[in-house]
Amino acid sequence: MxxxxxxxxxxxxxxxxxxxxxxxxxxxxxxxxxxxxxxxxxxxxxxxxxxxxxxxxxxxxxxxxxxxxxxxxxxxxxxxxxxxxxxxxxxxxxxxxxxxxxxxxxxxxxxxxxxxxxxxxxxxxxxxxxxxxxxxxxxxxxxxxxxxxxxxTTPGVNDAVDRLRLALASCQHYEQGYFLAHREMAQRDLDLVLFVGDYIYESSNPQHLLRPHQGGVPKLLDEYRERHAQYKSDADLRACHAAHTWLMTWDDHEVVNDYANDLDRHFTDAQVFLRRRAAAYQAYFEHMPLRLGPDPVNRSQMRIHDRMAWGRLADVWTLDCRQYRDHHACPDPNRGGGRVVMGCDALADPARSMWGAAQEQWLNQGLLSSPRRWKLVAQSTQMSSSGVNTPLGRSAFTDGWDGYPQARAQFLNSVAQAGVPNVVVLGGDVHMNVAAQLRVQPNDERSPVVASEIVTTSITSRGLGEKLLAQIRESNPDILHARSDERGFTVLDVRPDTLQAEFVTTPYPVRPDSVFKTQAQYLVRSGVPGLQKV
Ligand SMILES: [Fe+2]
Structure with a gap:
């Protein structure tokens, strides 16, 4: 060079x-x-x-x-x-x-x-x-x-800074809508875009097919390259990249739905699956502004987790929820991947991890020693519980954090024990806007709120039906807001004394003439764990 x-x-x-x-x-x-x-x-x-x-x-x-x-x-x-x-x-x-x-x-x-x-x-x-x-x-x-x-560029790591404005986004199934949210973000006054996964989708849903993927489900490097290239053929996505500097992490669809570490939902031999993962990671790196690509010795490994300081105002962690996680608990032997379970004893195993021991330790050490006002923990999915209380017991969806409840409790407990203030967890994946309180024991008022959570809706991907969402709200008083019917992004306005989240959405389906509006706003005050509606 x-x-x-x-x-x-x-x-x-x-x-x-x-x-x-x-x-x-x-x-x-x-x-x-x-x-x-x-x-x-x-x-x-x-x-x-x-x-x-x-x-x-x-x-x-x-x-x-x-x-x-x-x-x-x-x-x-x-x-x-x-x-x-x-x-x-x-x-x-x-x-x-x-x-x-x-x-x-x-x-x-x-x-x-x-x-x-x-x-x-x-x-x-x-x-x-x-x-x-x-x-x-x-x-x-x-x-x-x-x-x-x-x-x-970011401010100097020890500089006093009075503001960070970032847009949180995820889940942009090309077939299911236009990238109007990117056009909107491109024109906004933002410091950063923070994209937390499902940048491409490997699969199709014939029920929601506004504009088709080219080619079949990618498995080889050239096939993943073509899929990424098709997504970047969208002028609005290119405009958002050109207008703003991005932070990013991935979720599952950058490789294949519901993969966990070295296992896909078809229980493919690990060595075979890791070759596919290597191809997907390579194509991902080739299309993203990232410092590190696949490990030169083992191409199926690629470090994407990172930490960025915004002066003395905020630390932003971008975490990897896929590469190092334990396999799904209680999988359906005929189907694999995540599913809704009740009475799955493996969920109580304290050794099961979403982030893997090394990433967990790195995050915890960083959180405990961070001198910055706000600690933004960006990762792929919803951390608060979304189980449903039924006559047979409480349900858990094993691909999300409800499938790793002990790891979630350990993380929140370490925040609580160390008294780390101003932790705000950011996520995507679930195709709905969520504002939630985070407690070591979810939904238990005796367990204090120790952190706040903001999950952004999808750019295009279709959300849950209202009937199930109503059951989720009913069973989870920690969830203050949950809307799956609109698409968009979330603007976080971080200041020394407050962090405000604005859910910016347009009604589904996304149309070329859609107009964005504020769906709801939530506020965290510095030193006071938990969200308040604005
Ligand atoms: Fe998604």
Missing amino acids: TAWDFSHRRAATAPLNRRDWHRMALSLALAPWCALAGAQSGAKPSASGPRWQADPFGLGVASGQPRPDSVVLWTRLRISEADAALKGQTLSVVCEVFADAAMRQPVRQWTVQTDARRGHSVHVVATGLQPARPYWYRFVCGTAHSPVGRAR
Whole structure:
């Protein structure tokens, strides 16, 4: 990797205030991306390199995993048949970073090589940046240039910061709706997008088929690549990546529904399944702005869990609920995966884990030592109980946290015992907005509230029916709010004294002309565990 450093020009760059930044953000979000890139000046792309017959940058650009001095910048060249001769070549891609939206103040540029072994993906860890400010970037390869993206760095880890605004999102089944929520997020004034899983879906539901997946259920690397590429063919998803820096983790559908560690729901031999998991993880990495890809020694392993500080205001953990979990308790031997059970003794086993021992320990140590005001624990699914009381006993859905109740109690107990204040658990997966109190003993008023939970509804994926949801509400007084009928995202407005969650939704089905509104808002006050309705 070679770099040309334009840092001597940085002095000319005055820090942007929030209003300037938002104005530029809006103008950028509303601009036609390609035209903008073509119109700007800045570092000259290399005239050498391939002469493209078709645009290789159709999958867009993205930024992620920010730090005070760096951010990951991503693109992937998609080489069409018109340029087939380039498919086997190693290609040089220039990544240019600018300090201004007009792209007249170059900061740095990098030249990286990519080839077919990594799906022609490009990951640049842009370093040497200043904290708490936006940057604009694009990629150039021969005669082609990418759309422009905007990235931002985090504040210095010990800086006093008065605000973090992030959008929490998950579950975007391509077939079940348009990505209007991404269009809406792209145009909003946000510091980050936090996506907590089910970015792609491997499977189809013929009952809800607004726009079909291409190809069958992916199992091989090229098949997962095609699925990711189809999702990124959506202009609204590309716009949201280009407009904001993302934090992300995955859930199951990035590989296959209801997988647990090395086991799928068909009880496939672990070595066979791990080859599929390796292909899915590789394709995921190739399409995301991530610092780390699959482990070079064991390609079926990939670390995605991470921790990001936002000044002294917040720590954000993004956790992995799939790769390290124990297998489902009491599975149906004919079906596998998660199911609704009653009277499953394995649920009482204190050794069963959702995060795996190493990740649990890493999280607990981080939580206990964090000097930051807010501790946001982002993970894939709903932590509060959603069991239903029946004449035969209480039900538990074994794929969610109700399938790992001892691990949940141990986590919340460690928060309670250490007196860690201001823990807010964030999740997705269940295709409904949930606001809930978290207690060591769920729904037991004698067990104090120790943390708060906000779960976001899906971008598109269909939610539970109202009849079952009413039973869930009835059986779980800790759930203050549960709505599965609308799609959207959740804006978290984090300030030193309060954290406010706004469920931003549009009625199902998602239509191209849908309008977003506030479904409900909940507030946490610093030092007071639990949510209040606003
Ligand atoms: Fe989902």
